[in-house]
Amino acid sequence: MTTEHNPLGLPPEKIPRHVAIIMDGNGRWARQRGLPRLAGHRAGTENLRRILEACVEFGIEILTIYAFSTENWYRPPNEVRGLMSILEQVIDRELEELNQQGVQLRHIGRLEGIRPDLQAKIKQAIERTKHNDRLILNVAFNYGGRAEILDACRRILREGLDPDTLDEETFSRYLYTWPLPDPDLIIRTGGEYRLSNFLIWQAAYAEIYSTPTLWPDFDKEELRKAILEYASRERRFGRVLEKV
Helix, strand or coil: CCCCCCCCCCCHHHCCCEEEEECCCHHHHHHHCCCCHHHHHHHHHHHHHHHHHHHHHHCCCEEEEEEEEHHHHHCCHHHHHHHHHHHHHHHHHHHHHHHHCCEEEEEECCCCCCCHHHHHHHHHHHHHHCCCCCEEEEEEEEECHHHHHHHHHHHHHHCCCCHHHCCHHHHHCCCCCCCCCCCCEEEECCCCCCCCCCCCCHHHHCEEEECCCCHHHCCHHHHHHHHHHHHHCCCCCCCCCCCC
């Protein structure tokens, strides 16, 4: 994509290939309006459609969203049931449209603990869209960064991998996100400044951007601001760049 054809006016190397979003603030958004928390989660789900469209327009290839963490199971049971219901409704309502728009759906996290019928729908959505290549959407559902690393270690031990051959690249092959590249930019809405157990291996050299905007209000313009901020930074990956 050339600078002229990119609405951001940026050279391709300044556009993050992989963006990950911690979608925070649904509950506060609902509380500000005197609504139940689930209303905020539904508003956040509706917002995802416009962010997907903006990602395609801006030339982002991979979007990873933090939809439900391993810690979210400790929320009130009615909220957990509501979140599961929202995921099911999104699959039922949006799958065909996402497929037609060329979105490839992937799940990162554990399927254990999710209802068997919902597990089946998740697998069906992944299979249905696996050949799409316009945008990859990773849905981190029942996901935890520490759980991901533990699962990777368990697989390595089960396969009897020689410890002397283990390096970072090999370890990465056992993560949920393999073979995708690590995120370039991690956005957290809602104003907090922590990763909350999200992609903690993959985020080692990601640029972090926090905005006070609550997730249901995070729109195309807010995404544009995040990308422009990313483009203004110098990524050194632990190295010192020599001045010419």
